[in-house]
Amino acid sequence: MSSFHVPLKRTVDDSYDIQIGRNLFDDLVQDLLNGLTPKASRYALITDSNVEKLYAKDLHQKLTEAGLKTDLFVMAAGETNKTRETKISLEDQMLEAGFGRDSAVIALGGGVVSDLGGFLAGTFGRGIPFINYSTTLLSAADASVGGKTAVDTPHATNLIGLFNQPAKVYLDIECWKTLPVREIRSGLAETVKHACLADSELFEWLELNINSICSGEVADLDDAACEHIAYKNCEVKYTVVKKDEKESNLRQVLNLGHTAGRAFETLCGYTYTHGECVAIGMVVQIEIAFDRGLVTEDERNRTIALLKKCGLPVSVPEGTSLENLVIKMRTDKKARSGKIRFVLQDGIGAMKSFEGGSYSIPLDEEYILTILKKMM
Ligand SMILES: NC(=O)c1ccc[n+]([C@@H]2O[C@H](COP(=O)([O-])OP(=O)(O)OC[C@H]3O[C@@H](n4cnc5c(N)ncnc54)[C@H](O)[C@@H]3O)[C@@H](O)[C@H]2O)c1
Numbered sequence: 339m340s341s342f343h344v345p346l347k348r349t350v351d352d353s354y355d356i357q358i359g360r361n362l363f364d365d366l367v368q369d370l371l372n373g374l375t376p377k378a379s380r381y382a383l384i385t386d387s388n389v390e391k392l393y394a395k396d397l398h399q400k401l402t403e404a405g406l407k408t409d410l411f412v413m414a415a416g417e418t419n420k421t422r423e424t425k426i427s428l429e430d431q432m433l434e435a436g437f438g439r440d441s442a443v444i445a446l447g448g449g450v451v452s453d454l455g456g457f458l459a460g461t462f463g464r465g466i467p468f469i470n471y472s473t474t475l476l477s478a479a480d481a482s483v484g485g486k487t488a489v490d491t492p493h494a495t496n497l498i499g500l501f502n503q504p505a506k507v508y509l510d511i512e513c514w515k516t517l518p519v520r521e522i523r524s525g526l527a528e529t530v531k532h533a534c535l536a537d538s539e540l541f542e543w544l545e546l547n548i549n550s551i552c553s554g555e556v557a558d559l560d561d562a563a564c565e566h567i568a569y570k571n572c573e574v575k576y577t578v579v580k581k582d583e584k585e586s587n588l589r590q591v592l593n594l595g596h597t598a599g600r601a602f603e604t605l606c607g608y609t610y611t612h613g614e615c616v617a618i619g620m621v622v623q624i625e626i627a628f629d630r631g632l633v634t635e636d637e638r639n640r641t642i643a644l645l646k647k648c649g650l651p652v653s654v655p656e657g658t659s660l661e662n663l664v665i666k667m668r669t670d671k672k673a674r675s676g677k678i679r680f681v682l683q684d685g686i687g688a689m690k691s692f693e694g695g696s697y698s699i700p701l702d703e704e705y706i707l708t709i710l711k712k713m714m
Contacts (some may be wrong), residue, residue, distance in 0.1 A: 344388075352503040352583075356483060356566045356576070360512035363397050366444075367404045375467040375505050376696070378442035381408040382432050384455040386415035389447040389473055392516055397446060408444075409435050410426035413454065416607040420450045420490050422498065432462065442505070448474035448521075449481030449612065452504075453496070456487030460502035467505045473513035475525025475564075476613055478534065479571040482507050484579045491594060494669035495600050498671070501584055509572070511564050514557075519649075522557040524613025526648040527595075529567050531616060532574040534624075535594045535695050537688030540570050545644055554649050569626060590672055590681050590697045592690040595620035597680050598654075601666035605658065610651070617650035625709050626701070627682040637686050653713060660710045663702050672698050678706065 353427055357365060370381070380664045381401060385394040400668060401408040414422050432441075445455030445468060446485055452470045459468035460606065472482040488499025514522065533541035543566070550560035551567065558621070582588040599619025610618075628638045642652050654663065664678070672679040677700035684690040692699045 341452075344677045345516055350577075352485070353562060354504055355660070356507040356509065356572055357519060358424070358478075358509045358511065358565065358572065360510060361485070362471070362508045362510050363400050363593070366397070366469070367400050367510055369399070369407065369506060369609060370406055371404060375442040375471070377688070378440060378467060379407065380441040380695055381406055381444055382428075382441060383408050383410045383444045384413070384428060384451060384458070385410070385446040386413050386419075386448075386451050386601075386696075388415040391571070393473060393513065394446055397444075403446075407590075409437075415703040417490065417612065418602075420454050422489050422491065425454055425489055429459055429462060434515075437598075439466060441466055443468035444471060445504075446471045446473065447477075450474070452477055452482045453487050454489055455650070456485070456502050456504065457489060457499045460487060460500040460585050465502075468502070470504045472507065472509045474517060475522055475567075476528055477513050477525075478509040478511070478514075478568050479525050479528040480508070480592075480620070483575050485583065486674060493604075494666075495603055496555055497669065497671060499503070503583075509568055511561075511568055514559055514564060519552065519555060519557045520611060521613075522552045523649045524561070524611040526552060527570055527613030527617040527650050530641070530644055531572050531594050531647065532685055534686060535591050535619065535689050536574045536577070536687060537570065538685075539575075540567075541640075541644070541686050545640070545647075548644070548647050552577055552648060571601065580585075587695065593672060593698075594681050594683065594689070595606050595623050597667055597670045597672065597678065598622035598663065600670060601663055602654065602658070605663055606655075610677070614621065614651050617645045617652065618654055620645060621652050621713070622654070623680055623682055625713055626680060626706075627684075629709060632682055632684050632690050633686070637683075641683075641686065656709060656714075660707055660714070663710065664706050667703075667706070671690075677701075679704060 443459040470482040485503035488496035537687040550563040599615040603615040627633045
């Protein structure tokens with residue numbers, strides 16, 4: 339019998355730039371002409387059916403006019419289409435059109451498109467580069483930055499995917515102007531999450547200025563305020579990601595509100611937006627943090643009040659089976675050995691590090707259920 343040792347050490351530099359601004363199509367075209375994806379000679383512009391009409395045709399035209407060979411691929415909009423089936427369909431279309439390893443993906447849209455497009459790029463031809471061009475507040479705040487890519491399955495959200503870093507991210511704030519107000523509020527949920535977990539100044543700023551971005555039913559989208567939150571969201575996210583890209587511990591904090599939030603998202607059949615589910619999950623975690631003496635009553639009330647001011651839901655909707663909600667939490671990616679784990683705030687702007695240095699703590703299902711019942 340023989341055996342071989344295969345010495346393969348990896349040295350990887352996955353650094354990339356995030357450009358925040360308005361109307362960035364020309365910058366993207368110029369970057370590609372300047373060799374942003376040097377090995378690519380063909381581009382798959384992937385978008386969804388809403389963004390196609392609003393922006394993709396324009397970008398497609400600009401890329402083509404610049405001599406960059408680009409094909410447009412459109413998936414049906416919405417979370418229910420962030421599936422393995424959609425990925426397969428797009429892959430087949432790309433193969434049929436003759437795409438190979440000398441290509442790159444441009445994911446133009448919100449978090450659904452960047453999650454699916456980034457995952458597809460990571461497996462197509464065993465990996466081709468991709469670029470995120472973000473058109474929603476939620477994806478600017480969270481989804482397009484950080485390199486987590488995935489699809490949903492009937493069992494759970496985002497469990498099938500890859501860590502795959504983009505070549506560059508463009509956050510186009512001008513695109514927020516065409517977002518329905520519900521999607522603005524959804525993005526604000528991730529913004530409040532970032533403030534709660536890492537930035538008490540941002541939290542106070544949001545308390546004072548939220549109306550200049552979105553006051554209840556109306557999105558005001560003040561230019562300076564939008565730029566401020568776009569920048570601050572990136573700052574919080576990449577500060578965490580650069581310390582723990584693969585979520586071995588610290589990156590779990592970005593999951594604040596997501597244990598219950600994601601469980602509710604699948605349980606409700608995606609009838610609530612991602613941000614609305616995160617808002618509900620944020621309230622669940624702060625009730626637990628309050629119960630364990632990690633936040634004061636005032637801090638809990640201020641957090642709930644801020645989410646309310648953003649027009650977000652702050653309780654588990656009536657009619658939801660709390661038992662099923664807890665069962666769904668078992669599919670959360672932080673769960674270990676069948677135990678549901680939560681990350682919890684430590685006051686406003688900091689996260690609790692538990693015994694052994696872990697940022698997540700296992701909690702009994704009965705205990706979680708008691709907290710949920712109290713909330714109702
Ligand atoms: N990878 C990560 O780290 C990460 C983090 C947070 C969230 N996510 C994922 O992000 C997704 C949510 O992102 P999202 O809220 O951007 O969802 P989305 O991509 O579904 O966009 C929301 C809606 O807005 C439409 N839209 C997009 N841009 C528009 C524009 N400029 N004007 C008008 N309509 C526009 C879309 O067609 C869609 O109907 C979820 O799938 C979530 O799991 C991923």
